[in-house]
Amino acid sequence: MANINDVAKKAGVGTTTVSRVLNDSPLVSEKTKEKVLDAIKELNYYPSTFARGLAGFSTYTIGLIMDNTMDKAYANPFIYEVFRGIEKSIYENGYNLMLLGINTYQNNKLAVENVLQAKSLDGLVLPAELIMSDYFDKIKSYGLPVVSIGKLENGGNISNVDIDNFMAGYIAAKFLYERGYRKVYFSGIDPIKMFANDRYMGYKKFMQEKSLNILTPDSSFNNIDSIICIDNINSYKVLQKCKKLNKKVPKDIGIITFDNYPLAEYLEPPITNVEIDLHELGIRAGNEILRLVKQETYDARDIRIPASINARASTK
Numbered sequence: 001m002a003n004i005n006d007v008a009k010k011a012g013v014g015t016t017t018v019s020r021v022l023n024d025s026p027l028v029s030e031k032t033k034e035k036v037l038d039a040i041k042e043l044n045y046y047p048s049t050f051a052r053g054l055a056g057f058s059t060y061t062i063g064l065i066m067d068n069t070m071d072k073a074y075a076n077p078f079i080y081e082v083f084r085g086i087e088k089s090i091y092e093n094g095y096n097l098m099l100l101g102i103n104t105y106q107n108n109k110l111a112v113e114n115v116l117q118a119k120s121l122d123g124l125v126l127p128a129e130l131i132m133s134d135y136f137d138k139i140k141s142y143g144l145p146v147v148s149i150g151k152l153e154n155g156g157n158i159s160n161v162d163i164d165n166f167m168a169g170y171i172a173a174k175f176l177y178e179r180g181y182r183k184v185y186f187s188g189i190d191p192i193k194m195f196a197n198d199r200y201m202g203y204k205k206f207m208q209e210k211s212l213n214i215l216t217p218d219s220s221f222n223n224i225d226s227i228i229c230i231d232n233i234n235s236y237k238v239l240q241k242c243k244k245l246n247k248k249v250p251k252d253i254g255i256i257t258f259d260n261y262p263l264a265e266y267l268e269p270p271i272t273n274v275e276i277d278l279h280e281l282g283i284r285a286g287n288e289i290l291r292l293v294k295q296e297t298y299d300a301r302d303i304r305i306p307a308s309i310n311a312r313a314s315t316k
Contacts, residue, residue, distance in 0.1 A: 002043035010039035058122055061096045062289055065112060065126040065139075068101030078261070078278050082149060085282020086125060093290050095122075102135060116142045123289045128152050128160060128194075145292035147285050151194055157300045159292065161285040164304035165195045168274050169202025172228045172256050175272075175309050177210060179316045181226035181254050185215045187238055188230025196230055199258060203228055221245050226254035226315075232263040235271050239314075255314040269313035281305050 008015045013036060020028045021036040028036075039045075064086060066079065090097045098121065104111040115121060121144060128150030130136055140146070148160035169186075176184050186203045190196040207214055217224045221242065229235035235257035239249065247253045249269055256272045257264055264271040284303050 002045040004045070006043055007036065007039045007045050010043060011035045058293075059120055060094065061098050061121050062090050062286070062293070063098045063100055063112075063115065063121040063124045065100045065102055065124060065130060067127065067130070068103055078259070078276075081278035082282040082285070085279040085284075086286040087282070088279075089283045089286025089290065093286075095290065102130065110138065113138060116144070122293045123147070125149060125285055125289050128162075131158060145289060147289040147292070149281070149285055151198070151302075153194065159288050159300045159303070161281055161288055161303040162305070163195070163276050163278075163281060164306055165198035166202040166205075167304075168258060168276070168307035169199035169204075169228070170206045171202075171307060171309060172199075172258070172274050173203045173206035175311075176226045176228070176254055176256060176315065177206070177212075179254065181316075182212060183215055183223060183225040184212065184228060185217050185224045185226070186228045186230075188234040190230065199230065221247055221253060224253070226256070229255065229257040229271075232257055232259060232261065232271075236263055236267060239267055239271070249314050250316045254316060256309075260310065265312065267314075272312045272315040273310050275308045275310045277305055277307075 004015050004018050008018050011018070011032075013032060017028060017032060018036055021033050021040075064083070066083075087097055098115065100112050100115065102110075102112070106114050116139065123145040124139065125147045126136075126139075126149065128148045131146070131148050131152060132154075146158050148158055149162070150160065151162040151165075152158060152160045173184055184203070184207065186200050188196065189200050191200075204214060215224055217227075227238050229238055235255060238255060242249055242253050242255070249255055254272075256274065258274045259276050260273045264273045284305060288301065288303060
């Protein structure tokens with residue numbers, strides 16, 4: 001197995017230069033960097049993360065904290081798409097990813113705290129709800145760069161990455177309007193959940209711009225012609241209600257929902273949905289924590305992932 005000395009000899013440079021290339025140092029010319037990278041590829045050299053850490057005072061490891069309680073870890077299928085995106089970003093940039101459960105203990109102490117005390121991480125990614133809880137008090141004292149998955153209401157100087165839920169609600173209403181619907185109802189309002197409230201406020205903004213009424217449907221749905229559903233489960237219930245009322249979809253009632261999983265494309269008719277790219281959200285979260293780690297700067301950014309419309313048979 002090749003080592004750093006073999007690479008240096010092959011490229012005709014010193015081991016310090018090889019280390020600088022591995023750490024993407026600006027002190028190495030492009031021509032020299034290319035020679036070193038060619039040697040690494042030819043020799044199939046894999047640098048030791050531990051050795052890189054000793055040289056650069058870095059562990060080359062990012063921690064991802066997840067809520068591993070049974071009712072949350074397995075009830076939310078969306079977290080896996082986010083995780084895939086984070087994993088892709090972290091590993092493609094030469095770092096390792098350590099998955100940590102919030103309720104995992106080691107020697108009668110939270111495993112997260114043990115890892116932080118051992119200085120085994122360069123940065124952390126964690127859900128917004130953890131940052132906005134007492135749990136975060138145990139973490140922030142260690143001074144690591146942190147990125148939040150989800151919007152922060154009062155996050156201070158913490159980067160957060162989230163879907164642009166306000167614009168998602170706005171474009172859902174706009175899509176219905178452009179297809180001739182005017183009596184649009186938003187189903188599933190939940191002001192406690194920030195993402196749901198943001199979606200509703202986006203819908204409300206568009207309706208106000210067009211001087212359209214914010215409606216509440218009567219028992220027969222006669223006063224509405226379209227419905228924006230907060231999620232797939234809600235859209236299933238709305239579709240069943242329309243069938244009971246003998247309302248034709250999409251002729252009498254148009255239906256659009258947020259997200260695609262798990263039901264939207266399999267219902268009858270298939271439901272038009274606001275597409276949420278959770279994989280991209282994960283990639284952007286991974287890129288953001290690496291930016292903070294590599295630049296050694298904690299300047300926070302609010303990063304929003306745009307949504308798009310996937311039109312199906314439930315709308316005209």
